[in-house]
Amino acid sequence: MSETAVNKPFIDVLAGQRQSVPPIWMMRQAGRYLPEYREVRAKAGGFLDLCFNPELAAEVTLQPIRRFGFDAAIIFSDILVIPHALGRSVRFEVGEGPRLDPLDTPDKIATLSGQADLSKLEAVFEALRRVRGELPPSTALIGFCGAPWTVATYMVAGQGTPDQAPARLLAYRHPQAFSKIIDALVDSSIAYLLKQLDAGADALQIFDTWAGVLSPREFARWSVAPTKRIVEGVRKARPDAKIIGFPRGAGALLPGFVAETGIDAVSIDWTAEPGLVRERVQSKVAVQGNLDPLALITGGAALDQAVDDVLASYSSGRHIFNLGHGILPETPIAHVEQMLARVRAFKG
Amino acid sequence: MSETAVNKPFIDVLAGQRQSVPPIWMMRQAGRYLPEYREVRAKAGGFLDLCFNPELAAEVTLQPIRRFGFDAAIIFSDILVIPHALGRSVRFEVGEGPRLDPLDTPDKIATLSGQADLSKLEAVFEALRRVRGELPPSTALIGFCGAPWTVATYMVAGQGTPDQAPARLLAYRHPQAFSKIIDALVDSSIAYLLKQLDAGADALQIFDTWAGVLSPREFARWSVAPTKRIVEGVRKARPDAKIIGFPRGAGALLPGFVAETGIDAVSIDWTAEPGLVRERVQSKVAVQGNLDPLALITGGAALDQAVDDVLASYSSGRHIFNLGHGILPETPIAHVEQMLARVRAFKG
Numbered sequence: 302m303s304e305t306a307v308n309k310p311f312i313d314v315l316a317g318q319r320q321s322v323p324p325i326w327m328m329r330q331a332g333r334y335l336p337e338y339r340e341v342r343a344k345a346g347g348f349l350d351l352c353f354n355p356e357l358a359a360e361v362t363l364q365p366i367r368r369f370g371f372d373a374a375i376i377f378s379d380i381l382v383i384p385h386a387l388g389r390s391v392r393f394e395v396g397e398g399p400r401l402d403p404l405d406t407p408d409k410i411a412t413l414s415g416q417a418d419l420s421k422l423e424a425v426f427e428a429l430r431r432v433r434g435e436l437p438p439s440t441a442l443i444g445f446c447g448a449p450w451t452v453a454t455y456m457v458a459g460q461g462t463p464d465q466a467p468a469r470l471l472a473y474r475h476p477q478a479f480s481k482i483i484d485a486l487v488d489s490s491i492a493y494l495l496k497q498l499d500a501g502a503d504a505l506q507i508f509d510t511w512a513g514v515l516s517p518r519e520f521a522r523w524s525v526a527p528t529k530r531i532v533e534g535v536r537k538a539r540p541d542a543k544i545i546g547f548p549r550g551a552g553a554l555l556p557g558f559v560a561e562t563g564i565d566a567v568s569i570d571w572t573a574e575p576g577l578v579r580e581r582v583q584s585k586v587a588v589q590g591n592l593d594p595l596a597l598i599t600g601g602a603a604l605d606q607a608v609d610d611v612l613a614s615y616s617s618g619r620h621i622f623n624l625g626h627g628i629l630p631e632t633p634i635a636h637v638e639q640m641l642a643r644v645r646a647f648k649g
Numbered sequence: 650m651s652e653t654a655v656n657k658p659f660i661d662v663l664a665g666q667r668q669s670v671p672p673i674w675m676m677r678q679a680g681r682y683l684p685e686y687r688e689v690r691a692k693a694g695g696f697l698d699l700c701f702n703p704e705l706a707a708e709v710t711l712q713p714i715r716r717f718g719f720d721a722a723i724i725f726s727d728i729l730v731i732p733h734a735l736g737r738s739v740r741f742e743v744g745e746g747p748r749l750d751p752l753d754t755p756d757k758i759a760t761l762s763g764q765a766d767l768s769k770l771e772a773v774f775e776a777l778r779r780v781r782g783e784l785p786p787s788t789a790l791i792g793f794c795g796a797p798w799t800v801a802t803y804m805v806a807g808q809g810t811p812d813q814a815p816a817r818l819l820a821y822r823h824p825q826a827f828s829k830i831i832d833a834l835v836d837s838s839i840a841y842l843l844k845q846l847d848a849g850a851d852a853l854q855i856f857d858t859w860a861g862v863l864s865p866r867e868f869a870r871w872s873v874a875p876t877k878r879i880v881e882g883v884r885k886a887r888p889d890a891k892i893i894g895f896p897r898g899a900g901a902l903l904p905g906f907v908a909e910t911g912i913d914a915v916s917i918d919w920t921a922e923p924g925l926v927r928e929r930v931q932s933k934v935a936v937q938g939n940l941d942p943l944a945l946i947t948g949g950a951a952l953d954q955a956v957d958d959v960l961a962s963y964s965s966g967r968h969i970f971n972l973g974h975g976i977l978p979e980t981p982i983a984h985v986e987q988m989l990a991r992v993r994a995f996k997g
Contacts, residue, residue, distance in 0.1 A: 463811055466943060473947040513898075516919045516941050516973075518958055550861075552900020553922035571864045574901035577925075593864050595814060599821040610866055625864075 324372035329627030380447025403459030417489035433501030444497030448509030449486035491534035513550015571625030672720035677975030728795025751807030765837035781849030792845030796857030839882035861898015919973030
């Protein structure tokens, strides 16, 4: 039986077929809550060294699949590899998160190259090929990028910021200059995602972690429109590409995001309102999510309740079980097993 | 002409009458963006010393009314005066925000008094009486408290936290213990708000700054239900009390919040979706908001556009113009004047 003949439940949901047991994976599933990840991480050197080591990146990508049998693997990488490919300096300081040289004035932005050198990301594509070769045939492989808005918040501020104020202010003050950053990210992301498909990704996710801080007008301009351009750009070359959007915190702006961008599925955070999502989102695309990562840390009856709430809210339609955001490092592995058993025992 | 015969446009909107020019005030309008505030602040000592000095608290409350002629004054105080009245130590460290002794275990919570000593807040009531005596008769006076959920996030963590994780985890792990904090805050807030009405407040606002981090089940339990109890408790003694809710970041959970709590108006942040708010919120209560404070910092054409968006979105119904969150210290006064002129020139 050839690999292509084997069913991938995760892809089937994206393609329109509800599964009676929702496929499941976790954002940041290759991560610090796993001792086997911490072991590889310790010998890899810096965080970007791990991202750019195909052997080790493939290894940590596969770890949660081996341990939990999730329905999808997501390639181990970071959303800031695109600024790196655009020639920006990207460093990860221990305990401090990412650091870049801030692009916080129109003059500095004028120096930004619009052309990413994707040969700098060859290690990511090689890691994808390695994972592809080792994954069980029923397990999907997800490639990803950061949405232009979210990546731009780091490029403008030079680091993570609690309220993304530097990027928001720059976008208000100098929308043309800010557009130049967004345009460079749109073009690079299309090329990057296509190469991930070529390297074996079955589906793609676009992470817009900071979409929720924007007013409706700014959301339309900086989150919806660039995402739509990426979806269209990828589909132009690969009309069958399956793409998941994740405009975290979009709240009531979610239905418009889904309708405008043309994505196949939307990942939702744990604050979403189930009625609105079912009626105006899940009626059109698949829904992925949305367990509160803190419920997963808590475990016990609170976790069972939270898992049941997610299943009751979304598993009557096309649903991929996931968290509402990445799993946190302090999460006990036993709680992941508890969640997994409960989801897989679901009779939908 | 007696004061009671003078029209207060702000109160008229809360009572059900749309105004062709929406009344306007700004959250945190008595604040550091004003030189006259900074002058008083410098001589008051610490932040709580200013809150508890009736003369100076009244003075800074009145400053933005004198300068801008806003339609409402909000008493200068802080949401953490309730923990103070509950006997908790509350300190404001310069440049670091509030510090409390964390109530982060059931054992510690068992020591919490359920009885607030409101005589500790006599300065707030005296400040309200002073402001009441000096306000123009057409200007409304707003009293306020923090919502129990938001105040509890500080009491549990002992400080502000980026994601309110300590309180969220405690609420998952020990809901009964956490309820004890919430219950103490509900009871104290009812008594505190009633005394603010007695001291001359025309309306009340309940600030739930961190409502937006909760899942639907937790939102119903920790934001909606306690707010509803406060509204009912206040109305039991004062059936005519006008109450504004502000569940910041509630997104698509907003219509349910409004329907359940019985508030007269809801303050919305700048990320709200106008269609949902008009159809399912403004059809039932007045709407207050929701200019992005960063648009106010920006000024110029971006500010005009943002003001026009707010007016176009909400001023066909009952609307109080405001920001989506507090004004930021770096905001130029000229931009406040620009906003005010544009709103007052609105022909609705």
